[in-house]
Amino acid sequence: xxxxxxxxxxxxxxxxxxxxxxxxxxxxxxxxxxxxxxxxxxxxxxxxxxxxxxxxxxxxxxxxxxxxxxxxxxxxxxxxxxxxxxxxxxxxxxxxxxxxxxxxxxxxxxxxxxxxxxxxxxxxxxxxxxxxxxxxxxxxxxxxxxxxxxxxxxxxxxxxxxxxxxxxxxxxxxxxxxxxxxxxxxxxxxxxxxxxxxxxxxxxxxxxxxxxxxxxxxxxxxxxxxxxxxxx
Amino acid sequence: xxxxxxxxxxxxxxxxxxxxxxxxxxxxxxxxxxxxxxxxxxxxxxxxxxxxxxxxxxxxxxxxxxxxxxxxxxxxxxxxxxxxxxxxxxxxxxxxxxxxxxxxxxxxxxxxxxx
Numbered sequence: 001x002x003x004x005x006x007x008x009x010x011x012x013x014x015x016x017x018x019x020x021x022x023x024x025x026x027x028x029x030x031x032x033x034x035x036x037x038x039x040x041x042x043x044x045x046x047x048x049x050x051x052x053x054x055x056x057x058x059x060x061x062x063x064x065x066x067x068x069x070x071x072x073x074x075x076x077x078x079x080x081x082x083x084x085x086x087x088x089x090x091x092x093x094x095x096x097x098x099x100x101x102x103x104x105x106x107x108x109x110x111x112x113x114x115x116x117x118x119x120x121x122x123x124x125x126x127x128x129x130x131x132x133x134x135x136x137x138x139x140x141x142x143x144x145x146x147x148x149x150x151x152x153x154x155x156x157x158x159x160x161x162x163x164x165x166x167x168x169x170x171x172x173x174x175x176x177x178x179x180x181x182x183x184x185x186x187x188x189x190x191x192x193x194x195x196x197x198x199x200x201x202x203x204x205x206x207x208x209x210x211x212x213x214x215x216x217x218x219x220x221x222x223x224x225x226x227x228x229x230x231x232x
Numbered sequence: 233x234x235x236x237x238x239x240x241x242x243x244x245x246x247x248x249x250x251x252x253x254x255x256x257x258x259x260x261x262x263x264x265x266x267x268x269x270x271x272x273x274x275x276x277x278x279x280x281x282x283x284x285x286x287x288x289x290x291x292x293x294x295x296x297x298x299x300x301x302x303x304x305x306x307x308x309x310x311x312x313x314x315x316x317x318x319x320x321x322x323x324x325x326x327x328x329x330x331x332x333x334x335x336x337x338x339x340x341x342x343x344x345x346x347x
Binding site: 002003006017018019020021022023024025026029031032033034035036037044045046047048052053055056057058059062063064065066067068069070071072073074075077078081123126127130138139140142143144146147148149150151153154155156157158159161162165166171174178181191194195197198202204 | 233292
C-alpha cells in the first residue's frame with residue numbers, strides 16, 4: 001500500500017517545501033476510508049468520487065500524479081507515479097487459500113516494467129533545484145505532453161458520469177450500458193474500467209455485465225504497456 | 233455535469249462545468265471560446281445542445297430517466313493551459329479542501345484507489 005510509503009517521503013521532503021496530496025478515486029468513498037485511516041498520514045487525504053480528475057487533469061489510471069509549483073503552475077502533467085518500494089507488485093508471499101485469479105493477477109502485475117525509485121528520485125531533484133530541475137517542465141511542455149482529447153474522450157467522460165449518477169441513485173443495471181460505452185470509447189482509461197468492474201467483482205474478473213476484465217485486458221495489451229513509461 | 237433539463241441557468245452551467253457565459257463567449261480562466269447567438273435563449277437560459285456543439289462537449293442522454301451528462305471540452309489536449317485548475321475536493325475529515333490553499337508550496341498530487 002502506497003499511502004504510508006508516501007508519508008515517509010513526505011517526512012523527508014516537507015521541511016524543504018514539498019507537500020503530498022493523495023486523492024482516492026473511489027466512487028464509493030467508504031471503500032477508501034480503511035486504507036486512509038490505517039495509514040495515519042499527516043498530508044491531506046482527498047476524495048474524488050466523481051472521478052473529476054479524469055476530465056480536469058487527464059488521470060486515467062492509478063497511481064498517477066501531477067506536480068504543481070509554488071505559483072500554482074503545473075510543471076508535470078498526469079503520468080504514472082510510484083511510491084518507492086524495494087519489491088515490485090506481485091512479489092508478495094501469498095497466504096494459503098489465495099484465490100487462483102488473485103495469484104494470476106499478481107503474476108501479471110509482476111511483469112509491469114516499473115522503476116519504483118524513479119518518482120522519489122525526480123521529486124528529490126525538484127525539491128532541491130526547483131524550476132531549474134530537469135524534471136520541472138515549461139508550461140508549453142506540460143500542455144504538449146498532456147494527452148490529446150478527441151471528442152471520444154468527452155463522450156466517454158459523459159457516459160461514465162451518467163453511469164456513476166445512475167449507480168449512485170440505485171439504478172445499478174441501468175448504469176452498466178453507460179459504463180460499457182465509456183470503456184469502449186476510451187479503452188486506455190483504466191479508472192473507468194477498474195471502478196466499474198470492481199462494483200460487480202472485487203477481483204475485477206469476468207462477469208456477465210462487462211465485455212472484459214482486468215486480467216484479460218492487461219494480457220491483451222501486454223503488462224509493460226499498462227503504465228506509460230515516464231518520460232523524464 | 234448531470235442535467236435534468238437542457239436549458240439550465242448560466243449559473244448552473246458555470247458551477248457544473250467551470251464555463252461562464254460572457255458577451256465574448258464561453259470563458260474559463262483566461263480562455264474564451266466564441267458561441268453562436270442562439271447559445272442563450274430569449275429568457276436568458278442556456279441552450280445546452282448549441283453550447284455543447286460549439287465547445288466540442290459530448291452530450292449523452294438517458295432518455296428513460298430524462299437525464300443528460302455533458303462531457304468536458306474536446307478538440308485540444310487534456311490540459312489547455314499549465315495553470316493548475318481550481319480543484320476543491322472533500323477531505324477524509326469531511327471538510328472541503330482547496331488545492332489552491334497550498335500556494336507557495338510545491339505539491340505532488342497523487343491519485344490512488346482501493347480497487
